[in-house]
Amino acid sequence: MGNIIKGQDVAQTLLISNCQRVSDGVKPRLAVIRVGNHPSEISYERSVIKKLVPLGIDCVSYVYDQNIEQEAFDTAFDQINHDSSVHSILLLKPLPKHLSLDHVIQTIDSLKDVDCIGMVNMAKIYQEGPKGFLPCTAEAVLKIVSYAGIELKGKSIVMVGFGMVIGRPLTLLLLEAGSTVTVCNEYTKDLKAESSRADVLIVATGVIHLINEEHVKKDAVVIDVGINVNDKGRLVGDVNFEDVLEKAASVTPVPGGVGTVTTYVLATHVFEAYEQQK
Structure with missing residues (x-):
């Protein structure tokens, strides 16, 4: 029988590093954007909040109706993207089928794009040299x-x-x-x-x-x-x-x-985004 690779064990180094940042008085804010009530998205959102808040990260959820129109969604996203009190953005996916990600991909601030959904950070993966947030x-x-x-x-x-x-x-x-x-x-x-x-x-x-x-x-x-x-x-x-x-x-x-490791990678990115914007 094989070994079970537990995410919590893998994440220990990240957890220790992030705890050090908390002791240094860092207080970043993460905007979590969700459209609708997809079970896997809700589960991930809860996991993010449960794990990141104790690390000193201020998690603010922005939840929109499943049937929100494209223009209204894009406008709401712009307000979050341009809010100087928000240091990082996590958009939960998949979006409802009637919504396009095009506007988000093209406009998200690369310093706030902690999950690499924007074209700037994604393009860096395709290039040799330094990467943005993966x-x-x-x-x-x-x-x-x-x-x-x-x-x-x-x-x-x-x-x-x-x-x-x-x-x-x-x-x-x-x-x-x-x-x-x-x-x-x-x-x-x-x-x-x-x-x-x-x-x-x-x-x-x-x-x-x-x-x-x-x-x-x-x-x-x-x-x-x-x-x-x-x-x-x-x-x-x-x-x-x-x-x-x-x-x-x-x-x-x-x-x-x-999923557990992903959440702590996200926490690391949120702290790094905050530090880059100071």
């Missing part, structure tokens, strides 16, 4: 890989999922680190054959239990980025955790895995 979840995965003692250079990595938030930026960061990366999705013809070659298997599709034991190479490290709500109202991942744990060297659980 997407929190992508950075969390890299910290988990480091915690597991994996040298990325030369490793065979399969990334299942190629979304703008996780899959695409993470693939580029892994390639930059010298890994050989194969990108798949839930529609890949022979996903088992592809995924079972991976030294590190990263899954971010939003498909409940897409990955089972037969998809995994023996002694691989499996990182489950999926956050889904099943028909019993429980949070579950894209990986069948109990099944895969029998074969893999290490697996991240859901909840308590990537």
